[in-house]
Amino acid sequence: PGGVFPPETGDLAGANLRSPKEPGFKSIKKKAAMEGFGTLNERGIVVRETNLRNFPTNEPLFRDPSLPGEGFPFDYLQQTVLRPGEPLFVSHLSAEGDWAFVESPQAAGWVDIRDLAFADERFVTEWMSRPLGVAVTEGLAVRNTRGRFVFSLGVGSVIPLGNPASDQAGRRRVLIPLSDADGTAVISVGYTQEGGLAGFPLEYNLWNVAKIMAELAGSPYGWGTILGNRDCSAMLKDLFAPFGLWLPRHSADQAGQGERLSLKGLSPEEKEAEILAKGIPFRTLLWLPGHVMLYAGSYRGRIAVFHAFWGIRTRTESRQGREIVGTTAFTSLEPGKELPFADLEATYLKRLESMTILFR
Incomplete structure (x- = not known):
C-alpha cells in the first residue's frame, strides 16, 4: 500500500x-x-x-x-x-x-x-545514549518491574538495553517508552526473557540467519502487517533487521537497495541459470511486481526461495482464482504447479523481473 x-x-x-x-x-x-x-x-x-x-x-x-x-x-x-x-x-x-x-x-x-x-530533547538524548538489543524470538514479552505485561516484541524489533548490572537471573533489563498524562514520552524500566534479545547488530552468519528464519517460518501472512502478521516485504525487513541491514518497507523499494540485475526478456530457463550463476544464497532478493523473495540456493538443481505469500494463482475456463496458502515458507519458484488448476503462465519464475544482491 x-x-x-x-x-x-x-x-x-x-x-x-x-x-x-x-x-x-x-x-x-x-x-x-x-x-x-x-x-x-x-x-x-x-x-x-x-x-x-x-x-x-x-x-x-x-x-x-x-x-x-x-x-x-x-x-x-x-x-x-x-x-x-x-x-x-x-x-x-x-x-x-x-x-x-x-x-x-x-x-x-x-x-x-x-x-x-x-519526545523532548531530554528523552531523545537518554534514549539514544543506550546500547541496543534486538528481538530474535517472536512474541517476546516485555514486562515492568512489577511483572505486568507492557507489550511484546516481534523478530527484528530494536530496543535500548538497561544497565546490565541490574539484570536478574533469566531476565534482561530494557527501557520502555511510556506516555505521561500530558502525552510526553518518559522512560521506564522493564525486563524481558534472557535469550530473547541479542546485542544489536547480530553477527551475520548462516547459523544466525537460520535461527531467525526458523522463528519466521510458518507464521501467518498479513498484508500491511495486519494483525501483526507479515507480508513479503515485512518478513524480509524483519529477517535482516537483527543484522543491522535496514531494508525499506515495500517490495519495489527493497529490490532497488543493492546490486540489481535485470531478468527481463529472459526465458524461464535463462532466468534460473542467471540466478544460479550470479545469486548469493541468503543475500539475494528476487523481485517481480508486487512480490519479493529471498534466494535460498538450490534443491535438486532447482531454485529455492524463502518468502511470505498469500496464494497460488489458479485459472479455469471461466475465471482466475487463488489457492490460499497464507504463510512464510521455503518453496520453488513454481509452487503449486502440480495443482490441476494452477496457472502455469503466472508462476513466479515466469514473472520474475530482477535479482538484487544486497551485499557480498
Whole structure:
C-alpha cells in the first residue's frame, strides 16, 4: 500500500463488504486537515504497537472480495504496523486531534494519537545514549518491574538495553517508552526473557540467519502487517533487521537497495541459470511486481526461495482464482504447479523481473 488516499474507483468495499456510502471520501479528507501539514513538526515515539494508516481511521477499505487476491486481508488503508520504540516525526494532527500524521522509518501515514508520545530533547538524548538489543524470538514479552505485561516484541524489533548490572537471573533489563498524562514520552524500566534479545547488530552468519528464519517460518501472512502478521516485504525487513541491514518497507523499494540485475526478456530457463550463476544464497532478493523473495540456493538443481505469500494463482475456463496458502515458507519458484488448476503462465519464475544482491 502507499499514498495518502486510494484511487476513487467503483469496486471498493468497507467492513460490511458493501460500497462506501461516500465514494469521494469527503468527510475523511476533511478530517485529515491536510492544510495543517507541517504545522506541528514534533518528534515522537511509538509507545504501543499501532497501525500506520493511509486515512485517519481504523475502518478498512477492500476491493471487491469476489476478485482473486482481494478482500481480507488486503485493506488498502493499511500501510504497516509500527512497534514500540520506533521514532516518529509528527507533522500535524487530524481535525479532532485523535490522529497524528507522521513520518516513520518505514513510511508516512496516520497513527492513533493514543499510541504515541511526544519526545523532548531530554528523552531523545537518554534514549539514544543506550546500547541496543534486538528481538530474535517472536512474541517476546516485555514486562515492568512489577511483572505486568507492557507489550511484546516481534523478530527484528530494536530496543535500548538497561544497565546490565541490574539484570536478574533469566531476565534482561530494557527501557520502555511510556506516555505521561500530558502525552510526553518518559522512560521506564522493564525486563524481558534472557535469550530473547541479542546485542544489536547480530553477527551475520548462516547459523544466525537460520535461527531467525526458523522463528519466521510458518507464521501467518498479513498484508500491511495486519494483525501483526507479515507480508513479503515485512518478513524480509524483519529477517535482516537483527543484522543491522535496514531494508525499506515495500517490495519495489527493497529490490532497488543493492546490486540489481535485470531478468527481463529472459526465458524461464535463462532466468534460473542467471540466478544460479550470479545469486548469493541468503543475500539475494528476487523481485517481480508486487512480490519479493529471498534466494535460498538450490534443491535438486532447482531454485529455492524463502518468502511470505498469500496464494497460488489458479485459472479455469471461466475465471482466475487463488489457492490460499497464507504463510512464510521455503518453496520453488513454481509452487503449486502440480495443482490441476494452477496457472502455469503466472508462476513466479515466469514473472520474475530482477535479482538484487544486497551485499557480498
